[in-house]
Amino acid sequence: MSTTTIRLSDELKARVARAAERAGTTSHSFIVEAIAAKTEEEERRTEFHALGEARYAEFLRTGKSIPWDEARKYLLELAEGKPAKRPIARKLKR
Secondary structure: OOOOOOOOOHHHHHHHHHHHHHHOOOHHHHHHHHHHHHHHHHHHHHHHHHHHHHHHHHHHHHOEEOOHHHHHHHHHHHHOOOOOOOOOOEEOOO
C-alpha cells in the first residue's frame, strides 16, 4: 500500500473530523471511503455512458428500436412485480 499526501484547508479538515466522528470512524478511514465511493461513482458513470454509446451504435446499425409506450408498459409491469413480456425491437415507421 502506498502513501499519498493531500492538503486540506483547516475548515475542510475540521468538517471531515466532525463527519468521521458522527460516522464512528477515523478521519483517515472517512477520507479513504470517500475517495473509494467517488472512484466507484465515476467508474459506473463511465460504464453507463459506454453502454449508451454501444446501444446507440447498434440502433444506427440496425435501425431497430422499441416504441416508448411499449417500453414504458414493460418497465411499469416489472416495477409492479407483474409478469412482463419483453418487447422486441423492430424498425419503426417514420
